[in-house]
Amino acid sequence: MNQKIRLYQFFILTLICQLAHGQKTQVFEDQVYLNGNVYQANFNYYVNKKDTLYHGPFALTKEVEEAVGNKNYKYAAINGNFNQNVADGNWAIRQGTFSSSGKGVYQDNAYIFKINGTEFIANGNLDKGKKNSPWEIYEWQIVNSTIDDTLFSAQLPFHNDHLQGNLKLFHEGDYLDGFVDNNQFTDRTWSFYLTEANGKRVLLKEWIFQNNQLVSKRLYENGQALNLIISEVTNQPKQVEEIPFDDNFMKIIDLKASLNNPELYEKYRGTDKVRDLIFEVVDKLQVVDSLFVPITKLKVTPGIKTRVDKFPYTQAELSLLKTAQKNTQEADKLMRAIHDDPQVLLASTSIEKAAWYFSTLQAVQNQLLEKSKAIIDHYQSGNLEYVNRNRFLKSNLTVPKTIQVPFAFNRDTTQFAYNLVHVQVAPQQEPLQQFTTLSENIIKEINLLKDSLDAYVLEVKREEHLAESEAVLLKRQEDLVKLSDSLLNEQHDKLAGFNVKAVLLSFTQQLLKDYNSLALSEKNQQIESSLNCLHQVESLVRNLENVPENTYMVRDAYTNKVFNPYTFTDMEEKVKEPIYESFTEVMLPGIWNNLNKLSCENITAYNQNFNNLFGGMLQVLNRNTRREERRIKRADTAAKAAEILNINLTF
Amino acid sequence: MRKHSLLLLFLACLAFPSLVSAQEERTRDSDNWNTNLWVGFYNNFRLSEKFFWRAEMHYRRGDYEGQPFIGKMEQIYNRHAITYLFSPTFNMSFGGVLRLNFTPSPGNDAYKEVMHEPRIWHEYLFVMPFPRFQAYHRIRIEHRWSKSNSYEDDWIFRNRWRYKFYAKFPLNKKTLTPGTIYFNPDVEIILQTGKQVIDSPVEDFRVYPSLAYISSPRVTYSAGLMYATGQNLNDGTVYRQRWVMRVSAYISLDFRKDEKKIHSVRLLD
Numbered sequence: 001m002n003q004k005i006r007l008y009q010f011f012i013l014t015l016i017c018q019l020a021h022g023q024k025t026q027v028f029e030d031q032v033y034l035n036g037n038v039y040q041a042n043f044n045y046y047v048n049k050k051d052t053l054y055h056g057p058f059a060l061t062k063e064v065e066e067a068v069g070n071k072n073y074k075y076a077a078i079n080g081n082f083n084q085n086v087a088d089g090n091w092a093i094r095q096g097t098f099s100s101s102g103k104g105v106y107q108d109n110a111y112i113f114k115i116n117g118t119e120f121i122a123n124g125n126l127d128k129g130k131k132n133s134p135w136e137i138y139e140w141q142i143v144n145s146t147i148d149d150t151l152f153s154a155q156l157p158f159h160n161d162h163l164q165g166n167l168k169l170f171h172e173g174d175y176l177d178g179f180v181d182n183n184q185f186t187d188r189t190w191s192f193y194l195t196e197a198n199g200k201r202v203l204l205k206e207w208i209f210q211n212n213q214l215v216s217k218r219l220y221e222n223g224q225a226l227n228l229i230i231s232e233v234t235n236q237p238k239q240v241e242e243i244p245f246d247d248n249f250m251k252i253i254d255l256k257a258s259l260n261n262p263e264l265y266e267k268y269r270g271t272d273k274v275r276d277l278i279f280e281v282v283d284k285l286q287v288v289d290s291l292f293v294p295i296t297k298l299k300v301t302p303g304i305k306t307r308v309d310k311f312p313y314t315q316a317e318l319s320l321l322k323t324a325q326k327n328t329q330e331a332d333k334l335m336r337a338i339h340d341d342p343q344v345l346l347a348s349t350s351i352e353k354a355a356w357y358f359s360t361l362q363a364v365q366n367q368l369l370e371k372s373k374a375i376i377d378h379y380q381s382g383n384l385e386y387v388n389r390n391r392f393l394k395s396n397l398t399v400p401k402t403i404q405v406p407f408a409f410n411r412d413t414t415q416f417a418y419n420l421v422h423v424q425v426a427p428q429q430e431p432l433q434q435f436t437t438l439s440e441n442i443i444k445e446i447n448l449l450k451d452s453l454d455a456y457v458l459e460v461k462r463e464e465h466l467a468e469s470e471a472v473l474l475k476r477q478e479d480l481v482k483l484s485d486s487l488l489n490e491q492h493d494k495l496a497g498f499n500v501k502a503v504l505l506s507f508t509q510q511l512l513k514d515y516n517s518l519a520l521s522e523k524n525q526q527i528e529s530s531l532n533c534l535h536q537v538e539s540l541v542r543n544l545e546n547v548p549e550n551t552y553m554v555r556d557a558y559t560n561k562v563f564n565p566y567t568f569t570d571m572e573e574k575v576k577e578p579i580y581e582s583f584t585e586v587m588l589p590g591i592w593n594n595l596n597k598l599s600c601e602n603i604t605a606y607n608q609n610f611n612n613l614f615g616g617m618l619q620v621l622n623r624n625t626r627r628e629e630r631r632i633k634r635a636d637t638a639a640k641a642a643e644i645l646n647i648n649l650t651f
Numbered sequence: 652m653r654k655h656s657l658l659l660l661f662l663a664c665l666a667f668p669s670l671v672s673a674q675e676e677r678t679r680d681s682d683n684w685n686t687n688l689w690v691g692f693y694n695n696f697r698l699s700e701k702f703f704w705r706a707e708m709h710y711r712r713g714d715y716e717g718q719p720f721i722g723k724m725e726q727i728y729n730r731h732a733i734t735y736l737f738s739p740t741f742n743m744s745f746g747g748v749l750r751l752n753f754t755p756s757p758g759n760d761a762y763k764e765v766m767h768e769p770r771i772w773h774e775y776l777f778v779m780p781f782p783r784f785q786a787y788h789r790i791r792i793e794h795r796w797s798k799s800n801s802y803e804d805d806w807i808f809r810n811r812w813r814y815k816f817y818a819k820f821p822l823n824k825k826t827l828t829p830g831t832i833y834f835n836p837d838v839e840i841i842l843q844t845g846k847q848v849i850d851s852p853v854e855d856f857r858v859y860p861s862l863a864y865i866s867s868p869r870v871t872y873s874a875g876l877m878y879a880t881g882q883n884l885n886d887g888t889v890y891r892q893r894w895v896m897r898v899s900a901y902i903s904l905d906f907r908k909d910e911k912k913i914h915s916v917r918l919l920d
Contacts, residue, residue, distance in 0.1 A: 562868035565695040565703055566901045567785055567819060567827045568739060568778045571868035 025055055034294055037062055039076070054082035058295070072099045078291055083128070087296035092123035093288050098142065114144045118151065122288040122300065124158070129298060131158035137284055154281050156302065163302030169281050175201060176277050185212035186245055186306040192274045205274055213240065213307040214253060219268055228268075229260045231309060234388055238309045245304040246282075250275050252308055252386045255378065259387055259395060310386050317389065320436045321379050327439035328369070328376045334446050335365050344453065347460040354456035355409040360418050361449045363405040368423060368442050371396065375435065393431035399423060399438055421448055462524055469527045473515070476534045477508055483538060487545040495548060496592040507598045508537055533600035540607040550614045554583065557621055576621065578629040582641045583617055590638020591649060605650035616647030683883070683891040686719040688712045691899040695734075696906050703734040705744060715757075720896055724753040732772070744774040748793070754800045762800040770795040783825060786818040789839075809845035811854065819863070831865045835873060841881070850887030855879050861897065871901040 025046045032041040044056030063075040075098075080091035098117025105112050119142055124135030139152035151172060157165035162184050169176040173195035179188040190207040206218040210231075217228040230253055243249055258265040285301035292300055313321070338344055338361060348358035375396060378384040384392070401424075402417045422444035425434040484501045492500040515523065515530050558580040561570050574580050591609040598606065620628075628644055635641040642649040694706040707730040715722025732746025748770035754762040772793040779786040793811040798804055817837035824831040837859040842852050861875025877897055883889040 562903075562905065563697070564827075564865075564868050564871075565697070565734070565736075565903050566693070566871060567865075568780070568787075569785065569827050571828055571865075573829065573868045 032060070034060065035290060037076075043082070053085035055084055056082060058082055060295070072097070076291065078295060080126075080296070086129045087126045087298055088128050090123065090125050091292070091296075092121065093291050095120045095287070101144065115142065116144065117142050120284070120287070122284070124300070126296075126298070129296075130161040131300070132160060133158060135300060137281070137288070139284070152280065152284065154284065158302075163304060169277055171277050171280050174273055174277050176274060180302075180304055181212065184302060184304050186214070186304060187212050190274070192277070207274065209306075211307065212305075213309070217257065226264060226268075228257050228264055230256050232256070232260050232388065236311050236388060238311050240307050241310045242305055242307055245306045247279065248381070248383070249306055249308065251381070252383050255383055255387050255392075259392055262395065308386055311388060313385060317432055320432045324372070324436040324439040325376050325379060327436070327443055328372045331369050331439070331443045331446055332373060334443065334450065335361065335369065338450060338453070341457070343457050343460050343464065347453070347457045350460070351456045352409050354453055356407065357449050357453040357456070359407045360405050361446060361453065363403050363418065364442065364445055364449065367403050368438070371398075372435070372439055372442065390431050393435055397431060397435055397438065399425045399434070420445060466524055466527060469531060473512070473527070473531055473534065476531065476538070477512060480508055480534060480538055480541065481505060483541050487541055491548040492544060495551060495588070496595070497589065498596070500544065500595065503595050504537060504541065504598075508534060511600070529600060533603065536600070536603045536607065540603060543607055543610055547610055550610070551588065554614060554617050555580075557618065576625055576629055578633050579620055579625060579645065582632045582635060583613070586635065586641045587613055587638045587647070587649065590651065594651060602650065609649050612648050613642075616642075616645060620645055620647075683889060685891070685893045686714045687725065687893055687895040688720040689895055689897045691897065693899060693901045695901070695903040697904070698906055701736050703736065705730070705732040705734055705746065707731075723757055726753065727751045730772070732774070740778040740780065742776050744776075745772075747771055752800060761802065763802060764800075766798055766800045768795060768797045784818055784820045785827065787816070789813070789815040789817070791815070807845065807847045809843050809848060812842040812844070813839060815839035827865060829865050829867050833863050833865070835861045835863050835875070837861065847884060851882035851884050853882045855881035859897065869903050873899045873901070
């Protein structure tokens with residue numbers, strides 16, 4: 001019985017296994033797009049519920065000529081293996097740039113060339129999607145198709161998908177040995193070596209981690225060890241925070257180092273190659289991930305972490321810092337507005353006093369505002385929270401009574417001392433309070449200097465505006481000549497009894513002549529009214545264009561056609577003849593004659609006269625005017641005639 | 652040149668009646684020579700776009716007892732008609748006339764002092780416009796019932812067939828406009844028919860040059876001396892001749908509403 005049961009079990013299991021592997025694996029060989037590049041793909045896959053799942057060997061290759069005919073090539077390749085869409089087994093990513101050299105050797109129906117270039121390789125093993133063994137990264141210099149030199153190498157021990165154990169990094173003769181614990185936290189001592197000319201490795205620096213926290217840096221110089229204390233001993237309430245081991249951490253460490261060891265920090269700040277080496281590795285790993293992640297959904301770059309002391313802000317501190325931030329931003333905005341104003345720059349190069357104020361403003365910016373901005377930058381980046389603020393501000397905040405101002409004007413370069421008017425702080429105040437006060441006072445100081453500068457800028461603006469306006473004045477006069485030529489003709493002269501165009505242009509020329517004889521300050525006052533006056537003349541010319549037509553239309557309006565049954569012809573007769581005669585003989589000549597006594601004050605009214613007269617004549621036509629017709633016969637002046645007809649004319 | 656031509660034409664027209672009268676010298680001593688003064692008022696009232704009312708009044712005197720032209724009263728005419736303006740070059744009129752004939756021998760009881768004479772008349776006027784002057788052909792037909800002032804005579808009926816050609820030449824202007832003085836040569840022949848007309852079909856032949864002045868489209872004055880001759884009704888061999896001094900005023904008024912007379916104008920568009 002038991003044997004039968006086992007036999008059935010065997011058959012059932014065999015059947016299930018057959019069903020499980022019933023899926024059909026296919027081979028894909030074609031071009032695919034990855035990160036905007038075309039790769040030749042070759043991989044195995046199967047389809048499950050419309051999903052394409054990788055299964056088996058996987059390869060992508062790309063080889064392109066940088067430019068046609070220049071013999072420089074780039075290539076990239078990814079090789080690996082999938083097991084049911086999970087990366088598994090050895091993986092390698094290669095990238096290279098090379099150029100062919102020599103004439104090549106013809107072999108096996110093709111030319112084979114020697115190449116020069118660089119090649120980057122990252123390879124490692126994945127165990128069902130997890131990094132579980134060391135990954136190695138190399139960059140080689142290749143000469144004549146052989147590896148000539150190793151430019152970069154990194155050995156990254158992974159265990160259970162975590163970077164864990166000893167790191168070994170190498171870049172152009174610099175070595176770093178570091179340690180990462182089971183949780184990917186930095187720990188123990190990280191050592192940095194240089195390769196001397198004789199090939200001997202020499203210890204240069206050590207980073208000392210205790211409890212995953214960088215407590216000090218040790219620098220070896222001439223056999224002597226110099227210590228930079230990073231983690232300070234303080235009574236301030238603090239907490240230990242986990243943060244990524246990244247560039248921001250380095251900035252926090254720099255901040256702490258500069259605060260705890262100002263002299264040593266200043267001396268050795270430029271020689272920190274450890275940071276360069278670490279980030280070189282990060283850069284390389286990111287290159288690997290840019291190819292690796294889209295295919296495998298896995299990252300090679302490890303998330304190394306570290307710990308650091310943090311001193312949380314109090315509410316009072318936050319309030320002061322926010323005020324100082326706002327003030328500093330306002331001061332910065334003020335300075336940018338000053339720098340962006342071309343008239344300020346013009347004034348500061350043409351007027352010595354303006355240059356004096358501009359230089360002083362720049363000195364305030366460089367010597368006070370920029371320092372405040374640097375403090376605010378630390379606040380905005382969040383790094384200020386990792387240091388002792390009182391100590392930090394005391395060491396970074398200096399409030400001088402006088403600043404030295406470099407002054408350059410007309411090729412002379414001098415320097416003078418400027419006594420700050422507003423920039424003062426009370427020594428008894430807390431440092432953060434002092435900083436906030438300083439940020440307020442900097443605004444006041446900038447505004448004070450800016451007000452003085454503005455007076456000179458205004459002068460420049462006035463001159464510029466005057467120059468622009470005078471150009472417009474001349475242009476308007478030229479346009480007026482053209483306009484008169486095109487709109488005024490002999491019909492106008494015939495109606496007016498004089499050369500209208502000549503009279504108007506004579507008036508504008510006299511206007512310009514009078515303007516030119518003014519002093520500069522008077523010109524500033526007069527320019528707008530002169531421009532306006534020319535505008536009024538233009539308006540008059542445009543209005544005069546219609547005067548002949550309107551005159552003829554009034555004539556037509558006052559003309560009746562009468563059929564004479566004796567002659568059998570149409571004859572014309574004037575309606576309200578005395579009024580029409582007054583229009584033609586008195587009023588119209590009267591307002592034309594006004595043009596001979598034009599001024600900027602009366603031109604608008606004289607222009608309006610034409611419209612008023614024509615409009616008035618039409619109104620008169622439609623009302624009972626028997627009495628006016630009798631009276632107007634005795635009116636010998638245009639003013640009197642207009643008064644009788646109640647037409648508003650100005651003389 | 653133009654003025655000279657017009658002057659010559661004027662003189663020719665004046666000379667023509669003189670020539671005619673020279674031929675009739677042999678009858679000059681007879682009673683068939685008369686002189687008259689005709690004063691005429693011609694009114695033409697426009698009633699609508701196409702219709703006019705013509706209302707004429709003529710005051711006519713004649714020589715008497717050695718006093719030429721104005722010696723005695725001769726006739727008063729009242730002529731009325733409705734004119735239809737068919738086009739600017741043609742119109743026609745139809746109306747009536749009431750003429751009052753005064754006695755040929757004042758104080759003579761054999762004659763009735765005033766005798767009326769009714770007429771019906773119709774007229775067809777053709778206008779020939781030229782760029783510088785106007786010429787006209789007028790056909791007027793009258794149907795008259797007349798009776799002499801003598802008590803003994805009976806009423807007789809006659810038809811008058813009148814054709815007149817006249818023209819208006821502006822002298823001081825290019826066209827006939829207000830302020831123009833124009834020369835108006837005028838020739839008319841009047842024929843008559845009727846039971847009593849036996850050998851005198853030519854009732855009158857008139858040559859009338861005149862000068863006129865257009866004071867305004869509504870008023871024109873004219874004056875001239877007319878020569879007229881025609882057969883005596885009772886004896887066709889006898890020609891009656893007259894010199895008629897004529898003074899006329901031509902009035903034309905428009906009785907239409909104002910809005911139909913003044914054309915609208917848009918200003919300041």
